[in-house]
Amino acid sequence: MSYTQKVLDELKARYPEQPEFIQAATEILGTIQPALDAHPEYEEAALLERLVEPERIVMFRVPWVDDQGKVQVNRGYRVEFNSAIGPYKGGLRFNPTVTLGMLKFLGLEQILKNSLTTLPMGGGKGGSDFDPKGKSNNEIMHFCQSFMTELYRHIGPNTDVPAGDLGVGGREVAYLFGQYKRLTNEWTGVLTGKGLSFGGSLARTEATGYGLAYFVDEYLKSRGDSFEGKNVVVHGSGNVAIYAVQKVSQLGGKVLACSDTHGWVEDPDGIDYTVLEHVYNKKRSGHDKGVTLAMYVDEKPNATWHEGDGRGVWQLPCDIALPCARENTLLLEDAQALVANGCKVVGEGANMPTTIEATTYFQEHGVAFMPGKAANAGGVLVSGLEMSQNAEHLSWTFEEVDGKLEQLMRGMFHNVDDTAKEYGQEGNFVMGANIAGFLKVADAMLAQGVC
Ligand SMILES: NC(=O)C1=CN([C@@H]2O[C@H](COP(=O)(O)OP(=O)(O)OC[C@H]3O[C@@H](n4cnc5c(N)ncnc54)[C@H](OP(=O)(O)O)[C@@H]3O)[C@@H](O)[C@H]2O)C=CC1
Numbered sequence: 001m002s003y004t005q006k007v008l009d010e011l012k013a014r015y016p017e018q019p020e021f022i023q024a025a026t027e028i029l030g031t032i033q034p035a036l037d038a039h040p041e042y043e044e045a046a047l048l049e050r051l052v053e054p055e056r057i058v059m060f061r062v063p064w065v066d067d068q069g070k071v072q073v074n075r076g077y078r079v080e081f082n083s084a085i086g087p088y089k090g091g092l093r094f095n096p097t098v099t100l101g102m103l104k105f106l107g108l109e110q111i112l113k114n115s116l117t118t119l120p121m122g123g124g125k126g127g128s129d130f131d132p133k134g135k136s137n138n139e140i141m142h143f144c145q146s147f148m149t150e151l152y153r154h155i156g157p158n159t160d161v162p163a164g165d166l167g168v169g170g171r172e173v174a175y176l177f178g179q180y181k182r183l184t185n186e187w188t189g190v191l192t193g194k195g196l197s198f199g200g201s202l203a204r205t206e207a208t209g210y211g212l213a214y215f216v217d218e219y220l221k222s223r224g225d226s227f228e229g230k231n232v233v234v235h236g237s238g239n240v241a242i243y244a245v246q247k248v249s250q251l252g253g254k255v256l257a258c259s260d261t262h263g264w265v266e267d268p269d270g271i272d273y274t275v276l277e278h279v280y281n282k283k284r285s286g287h288d289k290g291v292t293l294a295m296y297v298d299e300k301p302n303a304t305w306h307e308g309d310g311r312g313v314w315q316l317p318c319d320i321a322l323p324c325a326r327e328n329t330l331l332l333e334d335a336q337a338l339v340a341n342g343c344k345v346v347g348e349g350a351n352m353p354t355t356i357e358a359t360t361y362f363q364e365h366g367v368a369f370m371p372g373k374a375a376n377a378g379g380v381l382v383s384g385l386e387m388s389q390n391a392e393h394l395s396w397t398f399e400e401v402d403g404k405l406e407q408l409m410r411g412m413f414h415n416v417d418d419t420a421k422e423y424g425q426e427g428n429f430v431m432g433a434n435i436a437g438f439l440k441v442a443d444a445m446l447a448q449g450v451c
């Protein structure tokens with residue numbers, strides 16, 4: 001039995017209640033064995049057994065009072081997964097489906113993702129089963145203040161630097177930051193995604209979506225192609241999706257459709273990202289009762305709203321698919337429909353949106369599949385640049401940040417592409433990303449001894 005299979009079997013036996021974590025570990029361990037074959041010292045040092053076990057997990061109670069004066073209780077977590085190459089770095093997710101296993105999947109992905117950025121950032125992830133939907137700004141503030149009252153003692157600019165993710169945007173990061181300052185009497189770069197008036201980086205809001213478009217565009221360029229004239233479908237219409245739509249359009253592509261949890265919208269004129277911004281801001285205004293993406297057609301009468309499952313976007317004929325919502329939202333049946341309708345490229349803006357079965361189907365049918373740990377790394381990459389700016393007490397221009405983002409994302413594609421070729425799997429960007437991300441972390445862990 002291979003080393004990776006042994007470790008994976010042990011994980012499956014130990015954590016049967018954490019399916020998303022096992023899914024992420026299966027994808028990673030299922031592709032890095034060729035790198036391990038060349039390094040028997042990794043098994044001697046139990047390196048994989050240590051890699052898949054978080055260095056620390058913090059779990060805590062989050063009590064808060066709602067607008068009716070009723071006491072509510074949620075659960076809070078921070079998975080400090082791996083600090084071999086830098087302080088723990090990763091988002092916070094506020095969503096009623098959050099579990100420890102989900103955050104461990106996100107944290108494991110984050111380790112390799114942050115490694116691929118070439119910046120000194122370790123991997124972590126946290127969040128809560130708090131649902132921000134339908135909550136007033138006052139309630140979100142009370143929750144964030146209570147959440148940070150527990151978390152602050154575990155984080156810091158050189159220890160653990162949280163940021164946004166699903167359900168956590170600029171509003172939540174700002175409330176969290178305000179509470180951190182009160183508790184520590186320190187102004188530091190302890191969170192990223194901050195507001196521009198208090199240490200936030202220009203281009204951080206746009207970074208994940210832009211980075212996705214740059215990564216896919218570099219792949220297209222490497223094959224003598226481009227976004228020009230390409231039809232694109234996007235799943236999701238949140239922070240990642242909005243700016244992916246903007247940048248894809250700027251690069252010559254036409255985004256035909258996008259979605260939210262209430263349905264999906266198609267626009268023959270091409271999705272207008274500024275309208276998506278209006279919907280996003282209304283949803284997060286603190287008065288979002290009943291606001292859905294259906295609002296898009298109010299501003300764009302040529303568009304059509306489809307109530308129901310947002311996965312309807314996968315039925316549209318397209319050249320490129322960009323899943324930007326959340327995990328396991330592109331299933332085998334969706335992959336079959338996309339391939340049948342001519343899709344040739346999939347770039348993951350979300351974390352693990354494509355199931356293993358769907359990924360395999362794409363790879364077996366000649367679709368260029370780019371995993372989120374590489375393609376969506378633009379967000380954490382610019383978070384790293386925000387940390388740099390905070391550390392030097394400087395603010396770079398939008399063009400400086402966006403230029404660095406584009407340069408690093410295009411370079412990341414070539415690192416992933418070259419690594420896949422080096423291991424005899426040209427075009428297998430899942431293997432390329434996993435091995436390229438893994439090797440840097442593994443070397444650091446080996447050098448630092450048994451810790
Ligand atoms: N924010 C960041 O910096 C980064 C985020 N990511 C990943 O990208 C993905 C999206 O994150 P982000 O854009 O920040 O999150 P947002 O909360 O801003 O947006 C999430 C989007 O996905 C939709 N959505 C949520 N749940 C479901 C579901 N079960 N089925 C279909 N659609 C759903 C939401 O619809 P609705 O509005 O109706 O809820 C919304 O359109 C996540 O996987 C996240 O982990 C990756 C890298 C960086």
Ligand SMILES: N=C(CCC(=O)O)C(=O)O
Binds near residue numbers: 090166
């Ligand atoms: N949610 C993010 C961004 C994390 C960060 O900016 O620290 C991700 O990379 O999944």
